[in-house]
Amino acid sequence: MTLARRGGRRWLGLVVCGALLLAGCDSADGEPAARASGQPTAAATRSFAPGASGAGDAYFPSYGNGGYDVAHYTVQVRYDPKTDQLTGTTVVRATATADLSAFNLDLAGLTVRSVTVNGVKAGHTRTGDELVITPAAGLTAGNGFVAEIRYDGVPAALRNEALGESGWLHTSDGAIALGQPQSASTWFPVNDHPSDKATYDFEISVPKEPEDLKVISNGVFMGRTLRGDWATWSWSEGTPMASYLAMVVIGKFRVTTRKHKGRPVFNAVTTKVPGGPQDRSIARALDIADYLESLFGPYPFDAYGGVVVADDRIRYALETQTRPVYSTGFFRQGENTEVVAHEVAHQWFGNSVSxxxxxxxxxxxxxxxxxxxxxxxxxxxxxxxxxxxxxxxxxxxxxxxxxxxxxxxxxxxxxxxxxxxxxxxxxxxxxxxxxxxxxxxxxxxxxxxxxxxxxxxxxxxxxxxxxxxxxxxxxxxxxxxxxxxxxxxx
Known part of the structure; x- marks a missing residue:
C-alpha cells in the first residue's frame, strides 16, 4: 500500500494509508467428494470439535479462522448499482486440518440464505461477522470438502477505529471493493487472513445497460457474456492470493489491453478524469516490472495491469494482485512512476511472498x-x-x-x-x-x-x-x- 501525500507528507482519509463445484465433483485434494465428506469407517473413534474463530494473529484475533486450508474460491455475485443490492453464491474448496464438527468463514453484513457441505444441507449461524457452519457430518483431518454458501443483501464497508474504512463502497457509477488489512468479507464468505492463500474465479454480473459499465478484478480476464438483462464479467487468478488482495471495481473506465511477454495486460482509468498522466504512469508498469524482474527474479503472476479510481474515500494505492488500484490523487502533479514502482514491487514482496x-x-x-x-x-x-x-x-x-x-x-x-x-x-x-x-x-x-x-x-x-x-x-x-x-x- 502507498498512502497519498499532502504537502510532501503522507495523509490519511477514511482508510490509512470456473465452474460451479457440486456434490460428486473432485474434492480439494483430488479425491471424490463422497470420500471428502469426512466419514471414513474410523470416524466414530475420532473427536470432532469446532475450528478456531480466528487465525491466531495477535494484532487481529478475529481475522481469519482455523481448522482448514482453502485451495480455491469460486465467487459468483450479481450486483445492481441502482439498488446497491448484491446476490451471491460462493463455493469454497478446502481441506480440513483438524477433525471438525463445525468451521467458520468471515462474512460481514450480508444475509446467508443456505449452506451445503459436500452437497448436503448444513446448519449455519451468525456471530457478528463470523459465519459458523455445522456440516451434517464431521469433517476428517486431511480430507477435502466443498462448501457452497448462498447470500444476499446490501454490502457495506468495515470500520476499524485505528485503520479506517475498507471493503465494499457504493459509488456514483458502480462500486469499489478494496482495502487492507481486510475487505473481501464484505462481498463473499472467506477465510480472511493472508496466512490462508487460495486461487480464485470471479464471475461478477451487472446490468448490461449502460453498455459502458465495466467490471474489473484480479488475474486474467476470461470474457464478458450476456444473459437477459445482465452482463457477466469473468476473471481468474490461478496463483495463490491473500484475501485482502482480492478486489472488484465496477464503473465507467477507459480500458487498454495488450500482451507483454505472452501475458495479458489490462489497464483501466476512470472516465471521471480526462486522459493524462495517470494513463501514462500505469502504462509504465511494464517497464518497471521488467526492471524489477532483473533484480528480484521472474515476475510471479500470469497478468499485468492497473486501475485508477476517483473517489474521496480511496486516498491510497493498494497492491491488489496482478492489478494494483491507484487514487487519482497520485497523479495531480503529473506522471508518477514511483508509486507504480512501489505497487509493482509488491507483486513479489507482499503478494507472491505474503x-x-x-x-x-x-x-x-x-x-x-x-x-x-x-x-x-x-x-x-x-x-x-x-x-x-x-x-x-x-x-x-x-x-x-x-x-x-x-x-x-x-x-x-x-x-x-x-x-x-x-x-x-x-x-x-x-x-x-x-x-x-x-x-x-x-x-x-x-x-x-x-x-x-x-x-x-x-x-x-x-x-x-x-x-x-x-x-x-x-x-x-x-x-x-x-x-x-x-x-x-x-
Whole structure:
C-alpha cells in the first residue's frame, strides 16, 4: 500500500494509508467428494470439535479462522448499482486440518440464505461477522470438502477505529471493493487472513445497460457474456492470493489491453478524469516490472495491469494482485512512476511472498519502498544512497520511537513501517555487500514464492547467504526505539 501525500507528507482519509463445484465433483485434494465428506469407517473413534474463530494473529484475533486450508474460491455475485443490492453464491474448496464438527468463514453484513457441505444441507449461524457452519457430518483431518454458501443483501464497508474504512463502497457509477488489512468479507464468505492463500474465479454480473459499465478484478480476464438483462464479467487468478488482495471495481473506465511477454495486460482509468498522466504512469508498469524482474527474479503472476479510481474515500494505492488500484490523487502533479514502482514491487514482496502475521508488515512495505528507491536511481531521479541519507536525516522522532518490526495496530501503516523499513533494507545491503544482498532478495522471492513468511525467516536467510551474524543490525533497525547509527555509504 502507498498512502497519498499532502504537502510532501503522507495523509490519511477514511482508510490509512470456473465452474460451479457440486456434490460428486473432485474434492480439494483430488479425491471424490463422497470420500471428502469426512466419514471414513474410523470416524466414530475420532473427536470432532469446532475450528478456531480466528487465525491466531495477535494484532487481529478475529481475522481469519482455523481448522482448514482453502485451495480455491469460486465467487459468483450479481450486483445492481441502482439498488446497491448484491446476490451471491460462493463455493469454497478446502481441506480440513483438524477433525471438525463445525468451521467458520468471515462474512460481514450480508444475509446467508443456505449452506451445503459436500452437497448436503448444513446448519449455519451468525456471530457478528463470523459465519459458523455445522456440516451434517464431521469433517476428517486431511480430507477435502466443498462448501457452497448462498447470500444476499446490501454490502457495506468495515470500520476499524485505528485503520479506517475498507471493503465494499457504493459509488456514483458502480462500486469499489478494496482495502487492507481486510475487505473481501464484505462481498463473499472467506477465510480472511493472508496466512490462508487460495486461487480464485470471479464471475461478477451487472446490468448490461449502460453498455459502458465495466467490471474489473484480479488475474486474467476470461470474457464478458450476456444473459437477459445482465452482463457477466469473468476473471481468474490461478496463483495463490491473500484475501485482502482480492478486489472488484465496477464503473465507467477507459480500458487498454495488450500482451507483454505472452501475458495479458489490462489497464483501466476512470472516465471521471480526462486522459493524462495517470494513463501514462500505469502504462509504465511494464517497464518497471521488467526492471524489477532483473533484480528480484521472474515476475510471479500470469497478468499485468492497473486501475485508477476517483473517489474521496480511496486516498491510497493498494497492491491488489496482478492489478494494483491507484487514487487519482497520485497523479495531480503529473506522471508518477514511483508509486507504480512501489505497487509493482509488491507483486513479489507482499503478494507472491505474503505475510504469516500482520506484525511483519515491514517485510511488504520496507522492501517495496526500497524497490521504489531503486527505480528512482534507475531512472536518474536520485541515487539510493542519497534517498537513504535524506530519509535518515529528516525522519521524525515518531519514526524512531516506532519499531517497524513491531509497530502495533495503530501504527501498522505508519511512516516508520515504510521509510524506516526501507532504511533497514539499505542497512542490510551495506552490511552484506551488493552480491549477497541481491542474492538474498532473489532467493527470498524464489524460496517463498506463493507462500507465507516471517521476519525471523528473512533474517535467517540473510545470515545463511551472507555468512554474517545480523541479529544486532535487525534488532536496532526493526525493534529499537532510538535512531541507529547510519551505515557507511555504499
Amino acid at each position: 505475510l504469516q502475521k500482520w506484525q511483519d508488515i515491514w517485510l511488504n512495505e520496507g522492501l517495496a519502498t526500497y524497490a521504489q528507491w531503486l527505480w528512482a536511481e534507475h531512472t536518474g531521479q536520485s541515487t539510493v544512497q542519497r534517498t537513504f541519507e535524506q530519509q535518515y536525516a529528516t525522519a521524525s522522532a515518531q519514526v524512531w520511537r516506532t519499531p517497524p518490526g513491531k509497530p502495533g495496530v495503530a501504527n501498522l501503516f505508519s511512516e516508520s513501517v515504510y521509510q524506516r523499513g526501507g532504511m533497514t533494507v539499505h542497512a542490510l545491503r551495506v552490511a552484506v555487500g551488493d552480491t549477497a544482498f541481491f542474492t538474498i532478495l532473489r532467493t527470498w522471492a524464489a524460496e517463498k514464492k506463493n507462500g507465507n513468511a516471517t521476519t525471523a525467516e528473512f533474517v535467517a536467510l540473510a545470515e545463511r547467504i551472507s555468512q554474517k551474524k545480523l541479529g544486532k543490525l535487525f534488532d536496532a533497525w526493526l525493534y529499537g526505539t532510538e535512531r541507529p547509527a547510519a551505515p557507511k555509504p555504499l
